[in-house]
Amino acid sequence: METSTDLCRQAVEEISSSLRQLLADVFALYMKTKNFHWHMSGPHFRDYHLLLDEQAEQIFIMTDVIAERGRKIGGATLRSISDITRHQRLSDNNLEYVSSNNMLAELCADNRHLAGSLRSTHEICERECDVATASLIENWIDETERRIWFLSEIIGDLSNATSATAANWQFP
Numbered sequence: 001m002e003t004s005t006d007l008c009r010q011a012v013e014e015i016s017s018s019l020r021q022l023l024a025d026v027f028a029l030y031m032k033t034k035n036f037h038w039h040m041s042g043p044h045f046r047d048y049h050l051l052l053d054e055q056a057e058q059i060f061i062m063t064d065v066i067a068e069r070g071r072k073i074g075g076a077t078l079r080s081i082s083d084i085t086r087h088q089r090l091s092d093n094n095l096e097y098v099s100s101n102n103m104l105a106e107l108c109a110d111n112r113h114l115a116g117s118l119r120s121t122h123e124i125c126e127r128e129c130d131v132a133t134a135s136l137i138e139n140w141i142d143e144t145e146r147r148i149w150f151l152s153e154i155i156g157d158l159s160n161a162t163s164a165t166a167a168n169w170q171f172p
Contacts, residue, residue, distance in 0.1 A: 022114075
């Protein structure tokens with residue numbers, strides 16, 4: 001395949017390989033976020049259900065842009081579910097029950113991992129002078145950090161509420 005950019009072939013291969021891994025992680029995070037959205041329960045159901053739906057939508061929007069960026073520079077992208085599985089670095093969660101607190105904590109950790117992977121890909125793009133991909137990644141880092149912020153605030157609030165309840169507990 002001929003490179004459709006002024007990037008050298010080695011740069012295209014390195015960037016598109018990194019983008020394939022990012023895309024696989026984004027698909028895995030999207031699916032996990034939807035899974036937790038569908039299986040959310042508890043006293044804050046509505047708020048968490050809507051938050052995760054909003055986050056899943058934001059994550060899904062990234063998929064097409066990542067795949068098309070890899071193709072635009074002359075690289076290959078993912079082709080199937082098994083291809084996603086081969087390239088993803090985030091773990092799936094197939095448990096039948098996960099508490100809402102654990103769902104939020106796991107999504108926060110996965111988003112943190114994704115932010116790190118986005119930064120690593122950004123470094124490759126900077127080294128190879130691929131400013132267009134780097135620019136896209138900068139926006140995705142900002143969106144990912146926002147998701148982390150929201151999830152961290154909720155998790156922190158849940159931890160504080162649990163600690164306060166335990167501290168106020170009176171033994172007879």
